[in-house]
Amino acid sequence: MIEWLIRRQLAAFETRWNYPMDYARALLAASRRGFWRFSKILPLAAHREAVPLAAWHAAKLVAVRAEDCGPCTQLVVDMARADGVADALLRAVLADDDAALRALDADAAAAVHFARAWVAAAPELAEARADVQRRFGDAGLASLALAMSAARLFPMIKSALGHAEACRRVQVGAQELRFGKP
Known part of the structure; x- marks a missing residue:
């Protein structure tokens, strides 16, 4: 269920910014735990x-x-x-x-x-x-x-x-x- 939501958010980001999120999907597929840690960078990037x-x-x-x-x-x-x-x-x-x-x-x-x-x-x-x-x-x-x-x-x-x-x-x-x- 949660991966479905993540994939939906990645697709929305791709649509909004015309930017491929294949690397994020690959990271999610390879390591869910690694993806979660990666996602914690987002607030840092926006500060x-x-x-x-x-x-x-x-x-x-x-x-x-x-x-x-x-x-x-x-x-x-x-x-x-x-x-x-x-x-x-x-x-x-x-x-x-x-x-x-x-x-x-x-x-x-x-x-x-x-x-x-x-x-x-x-x-x-x-x-x-x-x-x-x-x-x-x-x-x-x-x-x-x-x-x-x-x-x-x-x-x-x-x-x-x-x-x-x-x-x-x-x-x-x-x-x-x-x-x-x-």
Whole structure:
């Protein structure tokens, strides 16, 4: 009975976001217990506190892109758009257009700089972290750390289970963008 409900929820998610959930079904079939533990990640992935919405989504987009260049990235873009994040900002993040990003939203630019430094374990990570902490406080820093980590986890699990797709273009509004991993 419970698996029927789970499969129904997975199908609803697929329909809502046009995103394949085959990897989640495979995980459920392989290990019900593992699936339940995996499902506990969902509240973590949705946690946002003290960070502007656009900055939070922008950091997640950088993080997911480090692990994926296809459906997971598209899902993050679609969710950001559904939350009202401007297409121009999403395109600037995906195009690594820092000048446009700074002109559009300084907070999002700071979050992107932090996310990029974190993903690359770059020397400027401490400085970028300090900037985010000044802007958003400890709660905002924690929120970004959780969101970025969770965003990377989904494509990692999907890939490990053999359900990752080949790179593809990402659609932001009416515009298709081709990009690679940063």
